[in-house]
Each structure stands twice: as structure tokens, then as C-alpha cells.
Amino acid sequence: MIQTARSAVIQMPPCMGHTMKTKAEQKAAMSRPSLIDRLPKRALAVLAPVMAGGFMLASPAIAPAQTAAQTEVLPGYWEYTTSAVGQRDTLQRCVRPSEINRFFGGLSTNKWRCTYPTRVVGGGNARFEGTCSDHKNRRIAVRLNGTYTDTSFSFRGGAQIVRGTPYIPASITARRISAQCPANAEYF
Secondary structure, three states, X not given: OOOOOOOOOOOOOHHHHOOOOOHHHHHHHHHOOXXXXXXXXXXXXXXXXXXXXXXXXXXXXXXXXXXXXXXXXXXXXXXXXXXXXXXXXXXEEEEOHHHHHHHHHOOEOOOEEEEEEEEEEEOOEEEEEEEEEEOOOOEEEEEEEEEEOOOEEEEEEEEEOOOOOOOEEEEEEEEEEEOOOOOOOOEO
């Protein structure tokens, strides 16, 4: 009796084809964090300077002829608290008189440059909408709104990291601690 080798092709139903992975694919999938896993850290990295920008943008964009004392957030020593993705951070910073106008066009930090083409400020209410980009030209959309006085403010809003996704909620509250900054104060 002679035996012949037989072969057969096993076909998987289409619904099962995508569930089978090689060991290399399984290892790669397990070593990569998902977007959800990365989001809180990335959101905080993005929102902290954005919300700080909102702090400084609470200073209204006014015409030079208007008196500063009537409408601006005053320079001095400020304490502000940002909250985003369940994380709270409170900082104290000194804002010099010469720095107030610099922030009318948006806060620039070492990592993020923000511009707010939409700035509606007046009567104790403010709304800002714009974008921030980093040195790699990654861009996020930003929205902030709330109330202000010359010595305090409270804004709520958020940042949209990926276009078409919901905004990540965030808030910032601030108060002017004093007109004079301590000798060891950190500056914006």
C-alpha cells in the first residue's frame, strides 16, 4: 500500500481572520499604550500652558487710549489653580507690569505658543478661542470662558487634542495675592 501526502487549505470565516495575531503582533500590541492610556499625561502636558495662557489673557485687549486701571488684570503676585483630567496644580507667579501686554496676543512658553483670534472681554466676562502649537507643530484647539476682576478670575473650558473629538474639560481660578512680589518669586 502506497501512502500519498495530502494537503488541505483551511479557510477561516471572515469574522475570525482579524482576531488571529502572530506572536510579534501580540507583543507589539501589548507594549503600545492605547490612546486612552496616553491621554491623561498628554492632556495635562497640553492643558497646563493653555490654562496658564488663559490666566494671562484675562487681561483684556484694549485700545491704548483706554485707561489701564479700569479694565486690566493688575500686575503683582498671583496664585492660580489649574484643573484638568482629575489633576489639580496650584502655582504662584509674579507678573510684571511690562509683561501684561505681552500676553494679549497669547501666551508663549518654551513648549507652547498660543494665539486667541477670538477674544471677547468686557463687563467682567471673557471668552477666548484659539489654538496652541508646540515646536513640532502639533496643534490643539482651545476654548476658555468665565468671569474676571482686576484681582481675580475664574475660567472654564478645555482643549481638543484631536479634531472632531470632544473637548477635555479644564478650569483655572486665580487671585492676586499682593501688589508686590517677594524677592524669591518665580516670574512668567
